Amino acid sequence: MPAAPVVEWTFEKDVLNSPIPVLVVFSASWCRPSRDMAPAIEAVANELCGTIKIVEIDAERYADIKSEYAVRGLPTSILFKGGQSMARRVGAFADAESLKEWLNAELIKSSATSYASELPRATTFKLSNGLEVAVISDHRSPVVLHTLWYRVGAADEPEGLSGVARLLEHLMFKSQDDLAEGEFSKIITDLGGVHSAMSRRDMTAYVERIASDQLRPVMELEAARMSNLRLAPGEVERERQTIIEQRQSSIVLDPIMRLREKMDAALYQDHPYSAPVISKVDALNRLSRKDAMRFYKRYYAPNNAVLVVVGDVTEEEVRAMAESTYGKVPPNPDVRPRQRAPGPEVLAPRRVIHKDPRASASVFLRQYVVPSYVTAQPGEAEALDILARILCIGPSSLLQHRLVRGVGLAVRAWGAYNSDVVDHGTLVMGAGTSQRNLPAIEAAIDDAIDDIRANGLTDLQLARAKKALLADHIFAASSQMALADRYGHALANGRTVEQIEAWPTNIAKTRIDDIVRVATEYLDPRRAVTGWLQPG
Amino acid sequence: MQVEVVTSPGGIEAWLVEDRFVPAFTLHYGFDGGSAQDPAGKSGLAFLLGSILSDGLKCDATPFTEWADAWGLRHSFYVSKDAFCGGLTALRENRSEAAGLLSGMLGQPPLDPTLVEIKRKHQVAGLATRMAKPDVAAVTQWDATAFPDHPYEHPVHGTLDALTSITTDDLDAYRSRIFAKDTLKVACVGAISAAELGALLDDAFGELPATASSTDVPNVAMSSVGTTTFVELPVPQAAIVFGVDAVPRSHPDYSATMLLNHMLGGRHMSSRLVEEIRFKRGLAFSAGSEINVWRHAAALRGVIHTRSAMVGQVLELIREEFHRLTDGAFSAADIDSAKRSLAATLALPPDDNRGAAHQLLSWSLAGVGPGYPSLRQRRIEVLSDYDVRRVARRTFDPQKLSVCIAGDRSLRVEAG
Missing domain, CATH: 3.30.830.10 (Metalloenzyme, LuxS/M16 peptidase-like)
Incomplete structure (x- = not known):
C-alpha cells in the first residue's frame, strides 16, 4: 500500500479524525531530500500495515496547511494522533529503518507519562506517638483496606533467633489480654472482613479488607494487638509446626527456592539478608515463647510502624479514628534507627550448583547486588528499573531474543529488580532449559550485558521500556492492595510520599547514558552470584 | 459497581463497568469451549493453542507478544474446562492497539509449524514440573476418577501422549469451530465509555464467524463417590x-x-x-x-x-x-x-x-x-x-x- 496522497479538503477527515495515528510528510517535488525519502516512506507504510497511516502533502500546493503547522524546512514529518500533532522531525530519514525506529519511539513515548499525573495520591500525617499514617481515598465502592507496616523483618533478627519475625507474625493471631486464641480472626470474619499478614526481610505487615463503615473496629483491634499480645502455653508449639509445613510446601518442595536460599547465603555472607525469611527447621525449633515476646516488645510500637489506609474514607476520618485508637498506644523509647552490618563485599564472582532430585529441568540464575531505591544516588534506581526491563523482563527483553525466541537455548527467561528494600537491592535473571546447556546460556547472558555496555541502547528500546514500566505502574494502581503495598513498603523503608509520586517523572527523564552507566558499574561479575540448578 | 450492558453497532454485547479511578481498562472475553472441546485423545489442545496464538506473528513479522509489550498492553489467554478466554489490560489511549491485537490473534493467522513445535515442547516440559507437585498430581487424579469417560476427566494442560499427537490441522479445526460471535461473552472494567467500547468490540471481534460448532457435552455426576x-x-x-x-x-x-x-x-x-x-x-x-x-x-x-x-x-x-x-x-x-x-x-x-x-x-x-x-x-x-x-x-x-x-x-x- 503506497502512501496515500491527500487533498486539502480531506485533511480534517483523513488526518485529524483518523482512528489510527497519521504521519504527515510535507514535501515538494523540486526538493531532492524529499524525493530521496519516498522509497523509505513506501516501505514503512507497507510494513506497518494498518497500525499507522502515512500521507504526503505537497507543501507548495497546500501552503495554508503548511503555515498552520509552521512547517519551515522540507521535508518535515509530523506525527498526529487523536487530532493532535505529537512529534515532528525536520529533514529526511536516511532509510526505512531509521524512519520506522523514530516513528515507533515517538508513538510509544506519547502520553503514558502525562497519564501518571492522573494516578491516585496519598496524604500523610504523624500521630504524637510517632505512628506515620498515609491515606489514599478511593470512592469506587464502600470498601476500605487497612494495612499496618512494622519496620522489622527477618534481617532484624538477633543472632540465634532466625525465624522469630515470621513466627511472631503468626503468633499475632493468638491470645491477647482481652481476646482468646482465634477471636481476632473471628471478629473480623463476623464483620464481613478478610485479613492476612506477611513478613519479609525488612518489614512485617498486617492487612484487613472490610466495608468502610467497619473501619473503626478494625483499627481498635489492630491498635490493641500492638501492645496486648500475651500468648498462652502451647500456642507457640502449634504455630511452629504450621510454619514447618509452610516451609515444606513453599521451599523444600521447590528446587528453585532451594537454589535461591543457597545463593543468598553465598552472596550476602555476613549481611543479615543471607538469612531465609522462613528459617530452617532446626532454627525454628530453638525459638521459645520468651524469644517471641522479647522481639514483640522491642519492635512492635507506634513509633516503629506505618499505617496505610486505602478506600472509601477521607483523611479527616482516618485521622480522628487513628488518634482515638493507635493514638493511645505509648511509643517505645528503645526504638532506634537500624544499624545494619555493611553490605556484602565486592570481591569475587560466586557460584552455587544445586542438584535436586525434584528438579525436572535445569535452571540458570544470576543475582547482582545493586543499589535499592533507598541506597541509590538520585536517578540510579530508575535507570536500573529500565535496564532490568530491557534486559530481562517481559516478552521483548534481550534475554527473550538471545535465549528463547528463535534461538531455542532456553524454554523461558525472566528477571526482576528487587528495589524496595532498606539495604542494597538485587537484579535477578533466570532461564529454564530442557537441555543440558547451562554454560551456553550463561555465555549468552554475559554477551547481552557486554553488548549494552559496549554499544548502548536504541531510542526504541528506551521508549518501549519506559512505556511498559509506566503502563504497569498505572495498571497496578487499580488495586487497593497494590497501592497500599507501594506506599507501605516505601514509607516503612524510610522514603517519602514525594519520592514515591515523583517516580513516573523520574523514569521519563532517564537517558540512555544513565542506563549504560549503571549497567557498567553494577552488572559486574564480582557483585554477583551465579546459580545452576540441575536435575539429579 | 454499576454494570451496563453495551451492544456495539455491529451487534456484539458486553458488560461494562465504566470507572475512571485509573486511566486504563481491562477487558476479559471468552468462548464456550475450553478443554471440554479438546478432541478425543488430544487433551491440552486448547491450552497449547493459546500459547501459540500469543506468540504468533503479526503481518509485519513482529510477534504479537512483543508488539503488545511495546504498547504497554497486557494480554494472556486462559483456558478452563468450559471456556477459552483472554484478558487484556491497556491504557485508555491504546484502545485501537488493543482491538488490533485481539483481531490479529483471533483472526485465524496461519500457524507457523516451527512455533507449534516449540510451544508443544514447552508445554511438555511444563507438564513434568506440574505433575511433580503433589497438589496438581492429586487434583488431576481426582478429576480422572470423578469423571471417567467424560471430557472433564482430562487435564486442561493435557497429557504427554495427547500433546504429542496434536497436529496443526487439529489446532486449526479447534479455532475455526470455537472462535465465533454466538458464544462470545465480554466484560470490561475501567476508563472506557460505552461508545468507545462498542467501537473496540467491532474492531476486535467483528470479523469472527457468526456461529460456533461445538460438540455437545453431557452433564455428569461424580462416579468416585466414597473412593x-x-x-x-x-x-x-x-x-x-x-x-x-x-x-x-x-x-x-x-x-x-x-x-x-x-x-x-x-x-x-x-x-x-x-x-x-x-x-x-x-x-x-x-x-x-x-x-x-x-x-x-x-x-x-x-x-x-x-x-x-x-x-x-x-x-x-x-x-x-x-x-x-x-x-x-x-x-x-x-x-x-x-x-x-x-x-x-x-x-x-x-x-x-x-x-x-x-x-x-x-x-x-x-x-x-x-x-x-x-x-x-x-x-x-x-x-x-x-x-x-x-x-x-x-x-x-x-x-x-x-x-x-x-x-x-x-x-x-x-x-x-
Whole structure:
C-alpha cells in the first residue's frame, strides 16, 4: 500500500479524525531530500500495515496547511494522533529503518507519562506517638483496606533467633489480654472482613479488607494487638509446626527456592539478608515463647510502624479514628534507627550448583547486588528499573531474543529488580532449559550485558521500556492492595510520599547514558552470584 | 459497581463497568469451549493453542507478544474446562492497539509449524514440573476418577501422549469451530465509555464467524463417590484432595451449600477446618474448601498439605467435620452469624479492574445476569435453618467423600 496522497479538503477527515495515528510528510517535488525519502516512506507504510497511516502533502500546493503547522524546512514529518500533532522531525530519514525506529519511539513515548499525573495520591500525617499514617481515598465502592507496616523483618533478627519475625507474625493471631486464641480472626470474619499478614526481610505487615463503615473496629483491634499480645502455653508449639509445613510446601518442595536460599547465603555472607525469611527447621525449633515476646516488645510500637489506609474514607476520618485508637498506644523509647552490618563485599564472582532430585529441568540464575531505591544516588534506581526491563523482563527483553525466541537455548527467561528494600537491592535473571546447556546460556547472558555496555541502547528500546514500566505502574494502581503495598513498603523503608509520586517523572527523564552507566558499574561479575540448578 | 450492558453497532454485547479511578481498562472475553472441546485423545489442545496464538506473528513479522509489550498492553489467554478466554489490560489511549491485537490473534493467522513445535515442547516440559507437585498430581487424579469417560476427566494442560499427537490441522479445526460471535461473552472494567467500547468490540471481534460448532457435552455426576485413590510421588509433604458432589448455581440448594462451605472451609481464618487442623493442631499451613461449579458438574473440594505421617489424622479430622455438618452440630446462632459474614464477604468487590472483569466474565459465561450479586445476597438472607440442615445432611455425608492423596510410598496404606 503506497502512501496515500491527500487533498486539502480531506485533511480534517483523513488526518485529524483518523482512528489510527497519521504521519504527515510535507514535501515538494523540486526538493531532492524529499524525493530521496519516498522509497523509505513506501516501505514503512507497507510494513506497518494498518497500525499507522502515512500521507504526503505537497507543501507548495497546500501552503495554508503548511503555515498552520509552521512547517519551515522540507521535508518535515509530523506525527498526529487523536487530532493532535505529537512529534515532528525536520529533514529526511536516511532509510526505512531509521524512519520506522523514530516513528515507533515517538508513538510509544506519547502520553503514558502525562497519564501518571492522573494516578491516585496519598496524604500523610504523624500521630504524637510517632505512628506515620498515609491515606489514599478511593470512592469506587464502600470498601476500605487497612494495612499496618512494622519496620522489622527477618534481617532484624538477633543472632540465634532466625525465624522469630515470621513466627511472631503468626503468633499475632493468638491470645491477647482481652481476646482468646482465634477471636481476632473471628471478629473480623463476623464483620464481613478478610485479613492476612506477611513478613519479609525488612518489614512485617498486617492487612484487613472490610466495608468502610467497619473501619473503626478494625483499627481498635489492630491498635490493641500492638501492645496486648500475651500468648498462652502451647500456642507457640502449634504455630511452629504450621510454619514447618509452610516451609515444606513453599521451599523444600521447590528446587528453585532451594537454589535461591543457597545463593543468598553465598552472596550476602555476613549481611543479615543471607538469612531465609522462613528459617530452617532446626532454627525454628530453638525459638521459645520468651524469644517471641522479647522481639514483640522491642519492635512492635507506634513509633516503629506505618499505617496505610486505602478506600472509601477521607483523611479527616482516618485521622480522628487513628488518634482515638493507635493514638493511645505509648511509643517505645528503645526504638532506634537500624544499624545494619555493611553490605556484602565486592570481591569475587560466586557460584552455587544445586542438584535436586525434584528438579525436572535445569535452571540458570544470576543475582547482582545493586543499589535499592533507598541506597541509590538520585536517578540510579530508575535507570536500573529500565535496564532490568530491557534486559530481562517481559516478552521483548534481550534475554527473550538471545535465549528463547528463535534461538531455542532456553524454554523461558525472566528477571526482576528487587528495589524496595532498606539495604542494597538485587537484579535477578533466570532461564529454564530442557537441555543440558547451562554454560551456553550463561555465555549468552554475559554477551547481552557486554553488548549494552559496549554499544548502548536504541531510542526504541528506551521508549518501549519506559512505556511498559509506566503502563504497569498505572495498571497496578487499580488495586487497593497494590497501592497500599507501594506506599507501605516505601514509607516503612524510610522514603517519602514525594519520592514515591515523583517516580513516573523520574523514569521519563532517564537517558540512555544513565542506563549504560549503571549497567557498567553494577552488572559486574564480582557483585554477583551465579546459580545452576540441575536435575539429579 | 454499576454494570451496563453495551451492544456495539455491529451487534456484539458486553458488560461494562465504566470507572475512571485509573486511566486504563481491562477487558476479559471468552468462548464456550475450553478443554471440554479438546478432541478425543488430544487433551491440552486448547491450552497449547493459546500459547501459540500469543506468540504468533503479526503481518509485519513482529510477534504479537512483543508488539503488545511495546504498547504497554497486557494480554494472556486462559483456558478452563468450559471456556477459552483472554484478558487484556491497556491504557485508555491504546484502545485501537488493543482491538488490533485481539483481531490479529483471533483472526485465524496461519500457524507457523516451527512455533507449534516449540510451544508443544514447552508445554511438555511444563507438564513434568506440574505433575511433580503433589497438589496438581492429586487434583488431576481426582478429576480422572470423578469423571471417567467424560471430557472433564482430562487435564486442561493435557497429557504427554495427547500433546504429542496434536497436529496443526487439529489446532486449526479447534479455532475455526470455537472462535465465533454466538458464544462470545465480554466484560470490561475501567476508563472506557460505552461508545468507545462498542467501537473496540467491532474492531476486535467483528470479523469472527457468526456461529460456533461445538460438540455437545453431557452433564455428569461424580462416579468416585466414597473412593480413596493414591498417586505416588517422592515428597516429604503430601497433598490431600477431598470432595463431594455439589449442586449447580441455578439449583435452589446452592446458597445453602455456599453457607455450609463458608462454615466448613471458606476463605477466612475462622472456618472449622482451619480451627481444627491448623490452629488446634498445627498440622497444616492452610486448610480450606470451595465450590467448583463447572458447566456440566459441580463439586465441593479442598486441598490440604501435610507431612506424610499426619495424613491419616488430617483425613480423620476432615471426616469428623463432615460428620458434624450432617449431624447438625451447629446452632441457629451459628447459622445466623455465618449468613451475615458470608453476605458481607461476598459484598466485597474484587480488588482491581482485572479481578472485576474476570469475575463479571465468569458470571456471564455461566449464564447468570449482571444482577446476580444482589440475587445471591437475597437468597442467602432468606435461607431457613431447616433448609441449611437438610442440605447439610444431603451434601456432607462423610461416606460420600472422594479423596485423592499424592505423597510418598508409606501412604499407600492410608489410601487402602
